Every structure is written in C-alpha cells, then in structure tokens.
Amino acid sequence: MKFLTNIVPVTIPLPSLAVVMVFGLAAAARAQTDRVLVPSGSFHSVMPEVKGEAVPVDSFYLDITAVTNEKFAEFTDQNENWRPDEVPAVFTNKGYLKHWQEEGHKPDYERIGRERPVTNVSWFAANAYCQWSGGRLPTLNEWEYSAQLMDFDSSEAVSEFTAKLVSWYSSVDTNNLGEVGSTGIETRVGVKDQFGLIMEWVQDFKPPVSDDLSLDCGTVGRMQQLGNAYSYAASIRYITRMSYNPKSSIGTMGFRCAYDIGPKLESNEP
Amino acid sequence: MKTLPIILIFLFGGTYLYAQHHHAADNELEAGKINAGHSLYHLDAPWTTHRDETVKLSDFRGSPIIVVMFYGNCREVCPILIQDTWRLYNRVDTSRRETVKVLAITFDTENDTPEVLREYANYEQLDIPGWHFMTSEDATVRSLAMMLGVQYSKKSDGHFAHTNLVTVLDEEGKIARRVEGLNQPMEEAAAVIDSMNKEEKL
Numbered sequence: 179m180k181f182l183t184n185i186v187p188v189t190i191p192l193p194s195l196a197v198v199m200v201f202g203l204a205a206a207a208r209a210q211t212d213r214v215l216v217p218s219g220s221f222h223s224v225m226p227e228v229k230g231e232a233v234p235v236d237s238f239y240l241d242i243t244a245v246t247n248e249k250f251a252e253f254t255d256q257n258e259n260w261r262p263d264e265v266p267a268v269f270t271n272k273g274y275l276k277h278w279q280e281e282g283h284k285p286d287y288e289r290i291g292r293e294r295p296v297t298n299v300s301w302f303a304a305n306a307y308c309q310w311s312g313g314r315l316p317t318l319n320e321w322e323y324s325a326q327l328m329d330f331d332s333s334e335a336v337s338e339f340t341a342k343l344v345s346w347y348s349s350v351d352t353n354n355l356g357e358v359g360s361t362g363i364e365t366r367v368g369v370k371d372q373f374g375l376i377m378e379w380v381q382d383f384k385p386p387v388s389d390d391l392s393l394d395c396g397t398v399g400r401m402q403q404l405g406n407a408y409s410y411a412a413s414i415r416y417i418t419r420m421s422y423n424p425k426s427s428i429g430t431m432g433f434r435c436a437y438d439i440g441p442k443l444e445s446n447e448p
Numbered sequence: 449m450k451t452l453p454i455i456l457i458f459l460f461g462g463t464y465l466y467a468q469h470h471h472a473a474d475n476e477l478e479a480g481k482i483n484a485g486h487s488l489y490h491l492d493a494p495w496t497t498h499r500d501e502t503v504k505l506s507d508f509r510g511s512p513i514i515v516v517m518f519y520g521n522c523r524e525v526c527p528i529l530i531q532d533t534w535r536l537y538n539r540v541d542t543s544r545r546e547t548v549k550v551l552a553i554t555f556d557t558e559n560d561t562p563e564v565l566r567e568y569a570n571y572e573q574l575d576i577p578g579w580h581f582m583t584s585e586d587a588t589v590r591s592l593a594m595m596l597g598v599q600y601s602k603k604s605d606g607h608f609a610h611t612n613l614v615t616v617l618d619e620e621g622k623i624a625r626r627v628e629g630l631n632q633p634m635e636e637a638a639a640v641i642d643s644m645n646k647e648e649k650l
Contacts, residue, residue, distance in 0.1 A: 268595065308587070315587075
C-alpha cells in the first residue's frame with residue numbers, strides 16, 4: 179500500500195484530460211473540465227455482497243466538486259417547478275433551499291457564496307438536477323469507491339487523516355461552509371472534497387440491508403475493524419444516510435453528479 | 449468513539465403537509481390540476497409500457513392504482529410479488545375492478561425493454577386491460593421507488609436486492625395503503641380500493 183506524507187495532495191496534479199485521452203476520441207468528446215474519469219476497480223465496502231470480498235465498480239465520470247449554489251440556481255432558473263415556492267411537497271420538506279431566502283428565486287450570494295456547495299436540497303432535487311445536467315447521482319458504491327482512491331505515504335499520515343475527519347464530522351458548521359475545492363482533500367484522479375465539506379446524496383442512499391447487517395451502533399464497531407483510514411468516516415456516512423428520507427433538505431447535505439461512460443448497452447431489440 | 453450525538457445533528461426530517469399547492473406544470477394539464485402536494489403524479493416523466501405506449505403517471509388520474517416494483521430476471525421472489533398483486537386486484541369488488549389500474553414497474557431498465565416486458569406479461573398471463581408493465585429512465589424509476597419507499601440496489605451479478613412492496617394509490621395519486629413483504633393478506637388493501645369514490649372514473 180502506498181502512503182502519502184501529507185493529506186494536502188499537492189503532489190497529485192494528474193490532469194483529467196490526460197486520463198480521458200487514453201480512452202480515445204469518443205470519450206474525449208464527452209470530457210469536460212468539471213468532471214474526471216474514475217477508473218474501474220474495487221473496494222472493501224462495509225456492506226459487501228459477499229462477506230470479505232471487495233465490491234467491483236465500473237469506470238464512470240464524477241464531478242470534481244460538489245454542485246455549487248450558483249450552478250443550482252441555473253437549474254431552478256430553467257426549471258421553475260424546482261423553485262422553493264413552487265416545488266410540490268412530495269419532493270422536499272420545508273428546509274428546501276431555506277438558506278437562499280429571497281422568496282427562492284435568486285440566492286443571496288453575498289451571504290451564502292456562489293462557490294459554496296448547495297445544501298438544503300432533497301434527494302429528489304439532487305436527482306432531478308443531475309438528470310437535467312445529463313448525468314445521474316453516483317451510486318453509493320461509486321461514491322464510496324471514489325472516496326477511497328487516496329494515497330498515503332505512511333501510517334502516520336493515515337492516522338493524521340483519520341483524526342482530521344473525526345474532528346470534521348464532530349463540528350460541521352452549516353452556516354460557514356467552505357467553497358468547493360477548499361478542503362485540500364483530493365483523490366488520486368482529482369475528485370475533491372469527498373471528505374471535509376458536506377455530506378452528499380447518492381442514488382441508493384438507503385440500500386436494502388440484510389438482516390445480519392443492521393446499520394446501527396454495532397456497525398460502527400464492525401466497520402472500525404476494517405482498520406483503514408476511511409472506516410470512521412464510512413461508518414458515520416452509512417449510518418447517517420439510513421436516517422434520511424428522500425425529502426430531507428438539510429444544511430449538511432449536498433451532492434455531485436456522475437456520468438456514464440459512452441452510450442449505454444444496446445437494448446435487446448430484434 | 450462517541451459518534452451517535454453527531455448523527456443527531458444530521459437528523460431533522462419532518463414531513464410537511466400542505467394541500468392545494470400550486471404547481472407550475474399544472475398549467476399544461478388540461479384534464480385538471482394535481483391538487484395534492486403529496487401526489488405521485490408530480491413525477492412528471494414518461495414511461496413506456498409493454499404495449500409500447502408512452503404514458504405518465506398522471507394519465508391514470510381518477511383511477512385507484514396498484515403499484516408494484518419488480519424485474520424480469522427475478523425468478524424466485526418477483527413471481528410471488530406479482531402473484532400478490534394479482535391477489536389484491538382479484539379481491540377488489542368486481543364492479544370496481546375494471547377501474548383499477550395496475551402498474552408493474554421494473555428496476556432493470558437495461559434488460560426489461562417493452563418487448564421483454566410483453567413476454568413477461570404473457571408468461572404471467574397478465575397481458576390484460578388495466579395492467580401495465582412499465583419501464584423508464586433509471587432516474588425516473590429511482591424517483592418513483594423513493595416516493596413509494598422501495599429500496600433497491602443493483603448487484604454485480606445483475607440481480608437486484610429490493611424491498612417487496614405493493615402500494616395502493618388513491619384517485620389523486622396519493623399513497624393510500626402499503627403492503628410490505630411477500631404473501632401478505634390483501635383484504636384491507638382491497639377494502640381501501642373498494643371504498644374509493646366510484647364516480648371518479650378515468
């Protein structure tokens with residue numbers, strides 16, 4: 179296992195374009211500067227399909243950062259039924275975009291920041307945004323897999339990283355979120371802020387859980403047996419996700435979008 | 449490590465009820481407004497049925513609806529789930545049954561094309577009026593599942609882990625009854641449908 183001395187990944191300047199070029203013109207045509215390719219691989223999930231086995235994940239594109247207030251405002255501009263004063267109750271609760279104030283038409287950027295991640299968005303809103311932007315929400319496995327693609331130089335660095343996460347999860351200040359990209363936490367392919375900024379929606383945030391793996395307090399103990407840098411953060415995320423419902427619109431929760439690679443499989447039409 | 453207090457910070461769900469909520473898209477609908485804020489008709493996305501028809505949920509306005517989510521390659525659990533749905537349908541008062549719509553919606557948007565769904569309906573002998581086997585985009589299927597409270601995840605072998613749930617919607621598209629689990633009694637759910645206003649036919 180490789181380790182990095184510093185959590186701040188100044189040594190990981192891998193440009194997304196270079197990664198994409200390997201995959202030829204078709205993929206390059208789809209490439210955008212705000213997303214990167216997350217290559218296929220596998221990871222040890224706290225909810226494995228088969229106990230002890232890694233979960234395989236196919237390649238996909240992922241937004242480098244979480245969706246910002248400004249980007250989400252473009253979406254509500256073009257989709258009036260997602261404005262706070264228009265959205266049906268079936269899709270959100272009353273916390274939806276409450277930090278925008280101003281009757282929900284335009285966010286007060288002076289106060290909330292253009293480049294801060296949008297929060298107070300329900301799963302339905304996040305899902306609709308990603309659909310509108312030509313993508314989709316990442317699956318739980320895709321998100322967690324991407325989050326673990328970090329390099330550490332030493333076990334000390336791992337401990338330091340873990341300690342930092344613990345302090346972050348203990349003290350998220352929803353009124354003073356940093357801007358996207360501000361955490362200095364970045365995976366080896368260039369995905370930023372999967373830790374240290376906000377919680378993020380995933381497509382299947384509440385997966386079916388088998389009876390022998392209830393996500394409760396005991397799960398934390400089990401996950402810590404994973405013994406890696408991510409186990410604490412993972413345990414918090416898995417348990418917290420189970421407590422949400424898809425209408426939850428809360429100050430700690432935002433999202434980023436994922437995108438499929440190339441065209442989907444052809445249908446089986448004769 | 450003391451982790452649980454932190455979790456509470458993230459917790460404030462809370463439902464928010466309000467009726468008569470105006471909805472921008474309502475203006476486009478000539479058949480009438482979606483009156484209920486909690487109506488599933490707000491999911492304004494197209495579906496394709498096993499008859500290759502394109503429909504929206506709001507097309508079924510005025511009818512009691514039974515919704516079940518399944519997938520075609522599911523050989524053990526789903527036939528039971530479909531059978532459960534049939535038992536509910538069959539328990540509805542005969543004078544009422546023809547107004548009931550059954551929507552069987554697949555998780556497997558990749559494999560369950562309209563053709564595959566048609567074969568499935570034939571195989572189950574359920575290619576009958578009022579029954580619609582439907583597919584859509586992933587994000588739409590996922591949205592409906594979230595609205596119903598159906599959890600599902602695709603596994604690496606192509607199968608799906610999923611909640612077994614049969615849901616009754618009222619004529620406005622609101623959830624009226626949920627029957628969770630396989631082989632459940634259907635009397636109460638059928639009574640809910642029987643009690644719905646018989647004048648509101650599609």
